[in-house]
Amino acid sequence: SYDLTQAPSMSVAPGQTATIPCGGDNIATKSVHWYQQRPGQAPVLVLYEDSERPSGIPERFSGSKSVNTASLTITSVEAGDEADYYCQVWLPSDEVIFGGGTKLTVL
Amino acid sequence: EVQLVQSGSEVKKPGESLRISCQGSGYNFESYWIAWVRQRPGKGLELMGLFYPDDSETLHRPPFQGQVTFAGDKSINTAFLEWHNLQVTDSGIYFCASVSGTMEYFDFWGQGTLVTVSS
Numbered sequence A: 001s002y003d004l005t006q007a008p009s010m011s012v013a014p015g016q017t018a019t020i021p022c023g024g025d026n027i028a029t030k031s032v033h034w035y036q037q038r039p040g041q042a043p044v045l046v047l048y049e050d051s052e053r054p055s056g057i058p059e060r061f062s063g064s065k066s067v068n069t070a071s072l073t074i075t076s077v078e079a080g081d082e083a084d085y086y087c088q089v090w091l092p093s094d095e096v097i098f099g100g101g102t103k104l105t106v107l
Numbered sequence B: 001e002v003q004l005v006q007s008g009s010e011v012k013k014p015g016e017s018l019r020i021s022c023q024g025s026g027y028n029f030e031s032y033w034i035a036w037v038r039q040r041p042g043k044g045l046e047l048m049g050l051f052y053p054d055d056s057e058t059l060h061r062p063p064f065q066g067q068v069t070f071a072g073d074k075s076i077n078t079a080f081l082e083w084h085n086l087q088v089t090d091s092g093i094y095f096c097a098s099v100s101g102t103m104e105y106f107d108f109w110g111q112g113t114l115v116t117v118s119s
Helices: none
Strands: A009-012 A018-023 A033-037 A044-047 A061-065 A069-074 A083-090 A096-098 A102-106 B003-006 B010-012 B018-025 B034-039 B046-052 B057-060 B069-073 B078-083 B092-099 B106-109 B113-117
Touching (some): A018 A102, A044 A061, B010 B018, B018 B092, B034 B078, B078 B092
Antiparallel strands (some): A083 A102, B034 B092, B069 B078, B092 B106
């Protein structure tokens, strides 16, 4: 089976940059998608196909990949960015894998 | 505006049955798969399976095969998630989400339905 590994938590000061990694074997060959889940709310798609932003998502959100790591980067972090962030891939067998999520705390 | 609106919170006893709903609007509901996603308290997201409103085709992920039923009524743009023998371990928040046309991600989500199963 395929696993996506995310750090459980990270913290960043307002105005700084947060880079949230998502590790997976040869993830560079897969399409990676990212969701933001604020406390008590439903997930929201913030990036799809590695780095594409849905309508309404600020340009502060961007994505990148290396061979075994995909990353979500949030620049000029705001208090409202405090949330859990999940990466996700969809395998050819129709198996959907979510990372365990990273809780981003804005100090 | 695309919206998925789910039914309200439920409190049930073990062994009881339950059906929760997810009504879509603002898009061609019958032409896009609906996903059901479970989130246990304090945990991450798990895909339970998929439902295609146009022909009621379903895809269950193995842990949920035989445990839940996916159904729908395309005349009212609504998908359902059903249990016939709830267990305490079924407690959690259940989200419906529309699947992208490329079948790769979940582009819009319902607000979630909290299900509590307790004796």
